[in-house]
């Protein structure tokens with residue numbers, strides 16, 4: 001069933017970290033078990049019309065109960081590492097205060113199982129599932145949430161730090177800011193447009209405070225998973241170029257500049273709640289590595305009412321100073337996202353140019369695609385193409401240390417529900433049976449080839 005692409009992959013360094021990723025809300029289920037608190041996504045998914053296919057994440061893939069089977073799949077795949085996320089509300093049901101021992105016990109068991117299978121655990125502390133109790137007090141719009149996040153990081157590190165040596169603080173603060181607080185298409189469903197910016201700053205501050213907390217517990221390999229992609233101007237015209245620059249600022253620089261340069265792009269700091277200068281010292285602490293989630297480039301032009309304008313399938317309000325255009329001439333995933341491996345090389349080499357020595361070693365913390373079916377040849381072509389593109393970036397001098405596929409298994413794809421399937425392993429949502437797809441077998445063989 002597996003059709004290998006024409007030539008073997010180029011060889012990556014022997015110590016390159018090969019992994020796959022998931023997140024708690026998207027796979028765990030068991031939302032009312034063992035004292036877990038409610039999350040913003042529990043509440044959001046329960047609102048009629050929020051999830052495109054009407055599904056929810058109450059059971060998801062039932063990973064909470066089936067994690068031994070999932071770890072066995074990781075072992076069979078030959079993954080060197082597994083990036084999962086810890087659900088804050090399982091550990092601290094109210095987001096702060098009393099620790100739920102049973103919640104921590106789950107991650108303890110998972111980490112033990114991974115270590116026994118020879119798979120390195122790489123936890124992400126926050127992957128969008130804000131405890132509802134904190135959201136009701138203002139969530140990431142409020143500075144206090146950053147402090148609570150650092151306290152939570154300390155609790156998790158105290159319990160897992162003896163077996164975990166690589167940590168990720170946040171996943172994609174850009175998407176939570178834009179989609180969750182800016183456009184209201186994700187939880188917590190707020191449509192604040194540019195008034196969402198404090199949520200970006202407080203997540204970054206939470207990241208910095210969590211780095212301090214983790215280091216105080218002895219962690220020495222800490223990163224963040226930021227989503228980035230090249231922004232292409234729709235034409236060489238001044239208005240299109242300015243619109244593309246603005247979009248690049250929102251998606252890329254707003255989140256990378258404060259972390260890597262210790263400053264916000266011009267004009268942004270004035271729009272943020274203070275004390276921003278002091279916060280920037282915390283935010284820009286040295287990172288051991290920088291996680292990049294890459295999916296696609298974006299073609300951006302000046303606002304134009306006659307052109308289709310969306311962001312990842314979401315309509316962009318007409319008052320935005322840019323319009324997102326269709327990228328023609330490339331294959332598309334089931335989600336409609338253009339498949340452009342070369343843009344990964346472009347992204348990484350442009351980051352190297354922009355940030356120079358301030359850019360720590362890079363790890364691709366997510367890359368993947370949605371396609372249907374078990375014989376997913378398109379996913380094989382996608383991963384193969386992106387690995388070759390990654391290798392070209394390394395040959396061009398970018399220091400890349402690892403690559404994680406999104407995702408180990410099909411899962412709850414946020415506002416899309418169960419309809420978009422990103423997994424190497426197929427989930428039957430009726431029976432919860434796991435079936436490795438052709439891409440799983442292909443990757444297993446490719447990883448064997450790298451180890452040979």
Ligand code: IFM
Nearest residue numbers: 023172293366406413422
């Ligand atoms: O499923 C998401 C993940 O949670 C964050 N990064 C993008 C993936 C695909 O949309």
